[in-house]
Amino acid sequence: MTAALAERxxxxxxxxxxxxxxxxxxxxxxxxxxxCMAKIEKSVAxxxxxxxxxFNLTTGKLAVTFAGxxxxxxxxxxxxxxxxxxxxxxxPAQVAQAHDREGRELAIALxxxxxxxxxxxxxxxxxxxxxxxxxxxxxxxxxMYWLSAIVATPCALFAGMPFFRxxxxxLKRRRANMDVPIxxxxxxxxxxxxxxxxxxxxxxxxxxxxxxxxxLLIGRYMDHKLRARARGAxxxxxxxxxxxAVRLEADGGERGVPVGEIQVGDAVVVVPxxxxxxxxxxxxxxxxxxxxxITGETxxxxxxxxxxxxxxALNLSGRLILRVQARSEDSAIAAIARLMEAGxxxxxxxxxxxDKAAALYVPVVHTLALLTFAGGWALGLxxxxxxxxxxxxxxxxxxxxxxxxxxxxxxxxxxxxxxxxVLVKSGAALERMAEVxxxxxxxxxxxxxxxxxxxxxxxxVVAMAAPLARASRHPLxxxxxxxxxxxxxATDIVETxxxxxxxxxxxxxxxxxxxxxxxxxxxxSSETELWFGFDDDTRIRxxxxxxxxxxxxxxxxxxxALGLTVEVLSGDVAGPVAxxxxxxGIEHWRSGLTPFEKAAVIDALKASGRKVLMIGDGLNDAAxxxxxxxxxxxxxxxxxxxNAADLVYAGGNLSAAALAIRISRAARRRALExxxxxxxxxxxxxxxxxxxxxxxxxxxxAMSGSSLVVTLNALRMNLAGGRR
Amino acid sequence: xxxxxxxxxxxxxxxxxxxVGFWWTFRANQYEDPKGDAARILYDHLxxxxxx
Numbered sequence: 141m142t143a144a145l146a147e148r149x150x151x152x153x154x155x156x157x158x159x160x161x162x163x164x165x166x167x168x169x170x171x172x173x174x175x176c177m178a179k180i181e182k183s184v185a186x187x188x189x190x191x192x193x194x195f196n197l198t199t200g201k202l203a204v205t206f207a208g209x210x211x212x213x214x215x216x217x218x219x220x221x222x223x224x225x226x227x228x229x230x231x232p233a234q235v236a237q238a239h240d241r242e243g244r245e246l247a248i249a250l251x252x253x254x255x256x257x258x259x260x261x262x263x264x265x266x267x268x269x270x271x272x273x274x275x276x277x278x279x280x281x282x283x284m285y286w287l288s289a290i291v292a293t294p295c296a297l298f299a300g301m302p303f304f305r306x307x308x309x310x311l312k313r314r315r316a317n318m319d320v321p322i323x324x325x326x327x328x329x330x331x332x333x334x335x336x337x338x339x340x341x342x343x344x345x346x347x348x349x350x351x352x353x354x355x356l357l358i359g360r361y362m363d364h365k366l367r368a369r370a371r372g373a374x375x376x377x378x379x380x381x382x383x384x385a386v387r388l389e390a391d392g393g394e395r396g397v398p399v400g401e402i403q404v405g406d407a408v409v410v411v412p413x414x415x416x417x418x419x420x421x422x423x424x425x426x427x428x429x430x431x432x433x434i435t436g437e438t439x440x441x442x443x444x445x446x447x448x449x450x451x452x453a454l455n456l457s458g459r460l461i462l463r464v465q466a467r468s469e470d471s472a473i474a475a476i477a478r479l480m481e482a483g484x485x486x487x488x489x490x491x492x493x494x495d496k497a498a499a500l501y502v503p504v505v506h507t508l509a510l511l512t513f514a515g516g517w518a519l520g521l522x523x524x525x526x527x528x529x530x531x532x533x534x535x536x537x538x539x540x541x542x543x544x545x546x547x548x549x550x551x552x553x554x555x556x557x558x559x560x561x562v563l564v565k566s567g568a569a570l571e572r573m574a575e576v577x578x579x580x581x582x583x584x585x586x587x588x589x590x591x592x593x594x595x596x597x598x599x600x601v602v603a604m605a606a607p608l609a610r611a612s613r614h615p616l617x618x619x620x621x622x623x624x625x626x627x628x629x630a631t632d633i634v635e636t637x638x639x640x641x642x643x644x645x646x647x648x649x650x651x652x653x654x655x656x657x658x659x660x661x662x663x664x665s666s667e668t669e670l671w672f673g674f675d676d677d678t679r680i681r682x683x684x685x686x687x688x689x690x691x692x693x694x695x696x697x698x699x700x701a702l703g704l705t706v707e708v709l710s711g712d713v714a715g716p717v718a719x720x721x722x723x724x725g726i727e728h729w730r731s732g733l734t735p736f737e738k739a740a741v742i743d744a745l746k747a748s749g750r751k752v753l754m755i756g757d758g759l760n761d762a763a764x765x766x767x768x769x770x771x772x773x774x775x776x777x778x779x780x781x782x783n784a785a786d787l788v789y790a791g792g793n794l795s796a797a798a799l800a801i802r803i804s805r806a807a808r809r810r811a812l813e814x815x816x817x818x819x820x821x822x823x824x825x826x827x828x829x830x831x832x833x834x835x836x837x838x839x840x841x842a843m844s845g846s847s848l849v850v851t852l853n854a855l856r857m858n859l860a861g862g863r864r
Numbered sequence: 865x866x867x868x869x870x871x872x873x874x875x876x877x878x879x880x881x882x883x884v885g886f887w888w889t890f891r892a893n894q895y896e897d898p899k900g901d902a903a904r905i906l907y908d909h910l911x912x913x914x915x916x
Contacts, residue, residue, distance in 0.1 A: 178903075181909075248890065255886075263872070
């Protein structure tokens with residue numbers, strides 16, 4: 141890839157500022173140590189026109205600032221490559237998007253809440269002494285409460301902003317989310333505490349209001365971190381996938397630009413070995429395309445001028461010039477996009493555990509508080525005491541533990557999966573993953589390696605054909621060259637797109653390619669064979685097949701041991717699908733499915749009550765991925781599939797599926813335990829508050845104690861418990 | 865008891881310094897690259913502060 145980049149003009153990846161300087165960000169792989177960082181910065185800074193460099197060792201991103209307009213991104217990439225660190229430029233639009241404003245706001249709010257909680261507590265602890273009959277003059281207690289109010293009120297109002305805003309937005313849409321009771325709880329607590337202190341009462345909860353926000357913000361911040369990390373990693377994957385499209389300029393020059401900048405009507409150049417970046421019609425050139433990512437077929441398709449080609453196809457043999465087409469003109473791809481959209485909608489309708497709990501919790505607690513107030517007043521407590529008790533109910537039952545119960549578990553679980561090479565896109569994805577009872581595999585690229593391998597052939601025959609094979613980029617020829625090992629390449633090479641290669645081996649003319657290219661009559665022509673022969677000599681046939689991954693059989697056994705049923709859905713023809721299914725130990729398989737049939741099969745399974753996990757990598761799987769209950773895609777999958785999938789796993793390691801299900805089930809168990817604990821706690825705390833047994837000290841202990849228990853239970857995920 | 869009137873504002877002032885410190889480290893991008901910043905001090909030719 142890097143060699144191809146070097147021929148290109150990458151200036152579109154540099155963002156210029158008003159003074160004429162430019163800035164570019166690159167993802168650098170392989171730099172892990174302090175020494176690497178020093179080497180990278182020193183070498184890049186030494187390049188002409190480079191004003192400054194900054195390497196972020198934590199994220200692996202290098203920011204380069206150019207002094208003038210002449211800064212050359214290609215030289216930076218070449219320099220890094222020479223040092224042994226492959227680098228990919230980021231699309232400037234993505235760099236701008238990466239700025240994490242929400243995270244900064246939450247972190248600052250968390251800091252302010254921590255300050256407020258600690259310092260309000262400092263003044264509240266002496267006041268608590270008075271609650272248990274120790275010597276404390278009412279005047280001193282009141283002073284302490286006022287000091288506590290001075291600290292806690294501004295902090296609570298500032299740190300509570302994220303909750304207040306979300307509650308307000310939710311109320312505007314006439315719905316109540318978890319932030320509504322939080323907002324009411326915090327504001328009511330502050331108001332009641334002020335009124336109590338003004339009336340020289342003993343029960344003020346200033347510390348509780350801000351401590352509550354502090355604990356909730358921890359949960360909120362963890363949840364945000366989880367999503368931000370997943371987004372960042374997904375962005376890196378995409379940057380590695382589709383770095384540039386090469387646009388043919390009006391002056392005949394070629395210029396590498398981010399794929400997002402390509403417009404309808406542009407001419408795009410695709411050299412052999414690259415993927416087609418956008419949909420288009422071939423204007424010049426002919427070639428073989430590997431459509432495995434799009435249709436799932438392993439056999440290459442021959443295309444020529446006028447043919448419609450799809451983004452994601454791999455160009456195998458010839459240089460192509462495409463005219464870019466609008467997406468909507470292509471009915472098949474647009475239909476897949478519509479199916480995906482519908483899938484995403486049905487997914488957003490999925491109600492998360494925490495929201496289910498909130499739907500139960502909000503009306504119960506509010507009714508309870510209202511009944512306490514009304515009942516207390518009616519039974520002769522007086523409005524002040526009744527309101528105080530109602531506020532106490534809201535405080536002790538406030539959803540601290542509930543707010544932490546799920547995010548704490550999910551961040552620990554996704555951290556474990558992240559270390560195992562599985563990227564979790566969201567907490568909801570983990571929850572859906574835990575419910576799965578049926579697994580559907582795609583064949584090409586998931587169960588198999590997605591590239592052909594030579595079936596057993598005599599070594600001397602392979603060695604004879606190898607010099608020609610080494611001269612071609614066709615995957616079958618490459619597989620042949622790989623089987624032969626290192627050696628000489630043939631001379632006088634002529635490659636005919638869609639047919640084969642011809643050249644001189646030790647002075648003898650030889651051909652390698654399709655049966656027709658060698659004049660062999662097409663008896664049972666298979667797309668996964670190559671023919672080889674010297675002029676006027678016997679023809680030899682090489683057969684290839686897409687090898688099943690080593691981890692496939694064990695992964696399938698693992699999934700079955702977890703009580704899941706397994707199935708293969710493939711767009712390929714029946715023969716290879718049956719063979720792969722048998723090798724992987726899968727009983728049920730279906731072949732020859734179009735992308736729409738795949739999605740329809742998933743829908744039918746869904747309708748019969750199954751919760752389906754779809755694992756696929758091609759564009760033909762994207763609709764099925766989006767419509768399945770949960771979905772996984774390998775890191776090598778096309779963009780659309782990675783976007784549609786809930787989880788993305790590194791490499792081809794299929795054992796990731798069973799691991800992800802085990803961990804998500806453990807996470808679900810932990811979360812339910814946490815809910816059970818919260819329910820138990822509320823069942824004790826709420827009656828205590830109703831009967832006036834709760835004072836500010838008890839409320840503070842109960843609140844932080846329950847949050848601590850919930851967090852510790854989540855951390856158990858990291859111990860042996862999560863491995864079950 | 866009067867000592868409280870002195871100690872309370874004083875302790876608040878100390879804690880506020882902590883909060884302002886946190887604010888400053890945050891604004892100064894000191895949490896962007898903890899691994900790199902720890903290593904920068906070891907090399908003479910690298911700037912050893914966080915990115916501006």
